[in-house]
Amino acid sequence: MDDEFAKLIRRINPPRVVIDNDSCEDATVIQVDRINKHGILLEVVQVLTDLNLVIRKAYISSDGGWFMDVFNVVDCEGKKITDGELISYIQKKLESDDGFVPSLKGMVGLVPSEEHTSIELAGTDRPGLLSEVCAVLANLDCNVVNAEIWTHNARAAAVVNVTDNTTGCAIKDPKRLALIKELLCNVLKGNNDLKTAKMSLSPPGVTHRERRLHQIMFDDRDYEKIEKSEGGRVQNKSCKPHVIVSDCTEKHYTVITMRSKDRPKLLFDIVCTLTDMQYVIFHGRDDFQL
Known part of the structure; x- marks a missing residue:
């Protein structure tokens, strides 16, 4: 009964994707509206990452059973997305109601x-x-x-x-x-x-390779610090990202503030890590600058 009700809700509120090249001067704006489900943010970011798109900004909101995200993206040359076929592909992919299957490019050697x-x-x-x-x-x-x-x-x-x-x-x-x-x-x-x-x-089953590597590293507890190498030298002395974890008790959230040097696929890696730790991202704002 619950499954049938969920299907009815999805039919009444189908996924909607708007791709806009006019509202922002230096990026293509992609807005995704759809029924929320666990892992949906990771799936959306994975689609954009597999197409080698760079996410300049992201606004994340998934309260009340509804998922709404806005991404400012550019191609690998820092330009807006103008290819009509690519825009159509992104829209079709993100509006798919059958779950996101990785693109042929992302599936090579993964299945x-x-x-x-x-x-x-x-x-x-x-x-x-x-x-x-x-x-x-x-x-x-x-x-x-x-x-x-x-x-x-x-x-x-x-x-x-x-x-x-x-x-x-x-x-x-x-x-x-x-x-x-x-x-x-x-x-x-x-x-x-x-x-x-x-x-x-x-x-x-279909497993995205980079997603799988995140899971393997997490299971291997690679996040545990190694203080010394076999030669006795202290490692991990380089400049690290700045991360602050605090509680927002009135809203029952944990707030994570991160600041680090930008790099390709940073948002994908962050979302993968939080998803592997069984956390759900309700709200977020990301600004990425070179």
Whole structure:
């Protein structure tokens, strides 16, 4: 009954996206209005990020079961979006009522399929790690189709898509996969490492690769500070972002204020982190300047 009622509400209030090139002098304004659901902000930001759009400003509001966000965006050259096909694609994507499926560009190498095997890795970071992982896979007669690796706080996470070098198909033999896991975990295991190196296959379903890497790093607790390296030197001495966490008791909110140097996909990374921590963003204002 609840599902049918929710469907009725969605039919009465369909998603609405307005893309405006007139109201702002130096950016395209994208306004998204739709029924709120958990993770909707991340999905919207993910669509814009996958298209290599830069979010200059964002106004976020999701009170009362309704989601309304306004984004000021430009392309990678700092110009407004003028391509009619791209504007139509963004509007269609954000107004989709079936959930957002990543674009073909964002899906390359992300989905477990008959064509390749998606391997997820987590372990200790060090120079040459990716080269060693690829060397192990090559020795096991695996062809690396594509790979992405992230590192932070002496930890590393990777999603590597491989095929059998002979057949060009996905690797499904349990014994061979077990051997790949054993050897890769040996490579990922660092000296005096208290954490266990991990190798697993990507879970079934459509998974955005950068989203998955966020989840792997979070599960690996990469946010825990590493005070000293193996050589005894203190790490993390560089300038850090300024973050203030305070309570707004009268509205039952926690207010997070962040200030840092801007970089590509910053808002996507922030929203991913808060979503992984099971927080819901009700209101927000973001200003990004180079």
